[in-house]
Amino acid sequence: KQEVTQIPAALSVPEGENLVLNCSFTDSAIYNLQWFRQDPGKGLTSLLLIQSSQREQTSGRLNASLDKSSGRSTLYIAASQPGDSATYLCAVRGGSNYKLTFGKGTLLTVNP
């Protein structure tokens, strides 16, 4: 059974700092990995999708890497802003039914 772990559970940083969020998964037989953002009481916004054959994806100040063999992914946020404050969720797609398995998320607070 796939398990996804996100570390740290919560992170508080001053504005402007670069930061890294970590995601690990137990079964490396995945099709892709997706990073999401969730604001309080809201649904999920897809940030980046990395296919299993890819090593990284970039979008603006966000860069996500994938090391499938070691079961790890990182989300790098450059020059953080207060508007980046949210919960960041990592999810992997795998298994015979191709479903997404989510981590519990990292609650990020960027202080002005």
Added chain:
Amino acid sequence: GAVVSQHPSWVICKSGTSVKIECRSLDFQATTMFWYRQFPKQSLMLMATSNEGSKATYEQGVEKDKFLINHASLTLSTLTVTSAHPEDSSFYICSASQGTGVSNQPQHFGDGTRLSIL
């Protein structure tokens, strides 16, 4: 693009009531739709997957007679919580994808529905 609209965003009702939640893909055809449930500070837990025109596939432990899912068109899926009780109170989120099975397409999520049963 790739907008998923979920309605209502918040509902409060009495125990024993049935509640219907709608999920629409506004600018793409959703071959597959997913329904999740999320408890506070917890992961999203998949409840069921539905393909347009087919019966939904429910995850283990999810009562199909309790949570009725209909995916009648490529842009609309509904989740009906029948005879809701306080333990059904939760945050329900739908998601839609243009792909099926092993898909290279990302899943797009609605804004969720906060269901409170009194």
